[in-house]
Amino acid sequence: MGIFSKSCEYGLRAVVYVADASAEGRKVGVKEVAEEIDSPVHFLAKILQNLSKQGILSSSKGPGGGFFIEKSALNLSLAKVVEAIDGRSLFEGCAMGLKKCSAKKPCPLHDDFGMIRSKITKMLESQTIGDFRDNLLKVDYFLDT
Amino acid sequence: MGIFSKSCEYGLRAVVYVADASAEGRKVGVKEVAEEIDSPVHFLAKILQNLSKQGILSSSKGPGGGFFIEKSALNLSLAKVVEAIDGRSLFEGCAMGLKKCSAKKPCPLHDDFGMIRSKITKMLESQTIGDFRDNLLKVDYFLDT
DNA sequence: AAAATAAAGGATATACTTGTCTTTTATTGA
């Protein structure tokens, strides 16, 4: 994999798609989202349920229902989305898996890797879901894969 | 997982351990390496075989045999080790998995992520196996986990 | 030549991720 899991890639794409629909006042079903972001329907369903449970997305059942995002949630950072799906492993631990590695006794990758980590963190924390959608709208392919 | 797979963590630790033994003119068996770097023996065996096949480590069978590293291979970068084990996925592709994402039509993470990528690459390419061993020797835990 | 050693290779097991399918629950509208 790349830096994110497949779940996380789908999750990020889905969140921005839902955000876009919500901006138009539309709720969207899993099937529609899956088609638009090119992901397996049922697998995505789990991801969206998880994101709902964690308060990042919202959902309503029944006719006219579907997934949507609250205005306030647009201010959540991408880091929140990533953490909700992949957990904190991307943000923690020694690159080589050395348990004794620490700032005081750093392994040879520790400092460089720490910098990289903080840049990843910054990248994900400095962009909100709302920003992300606005920025992605600017490219003419949006979410086509 | 962190940024590297478990195989890759074990591989990096093993390579530096073998390099250390080779500096003392010793060849080392899988079992010894596995114990010292805290990894499953048979699983590590596969990894070491792979690294041998790819010319990063060397090995000899029979009594007195084991794994070692050629002087010349000490100049190989950590990037080579990572690539031998995890392939190039860490170095390629859009963070969100968008196939149409490119420098011309970048997704909102593209530029930041590109920078991060190049830092990861630089970190791994600028340190050779030999450097890595020398640096790791400086911390008093070496490879204790 | 025989025995011992150690890597190489293959078969299998387990866990986790990814993906699919079916049933259940909640909600809406007729």
Place this chain on the structure above:
DNA sequence: TCAATAAAAGACAAGTATATCCTTTATTTT
């Protein structure tokens, strides 16, 4: 109330990473 809709939930299947075990091959030593 009944039918339709859509998420929630659970069971299951496939694929990949991780881990173990056993056999084979090459080498060395006796």
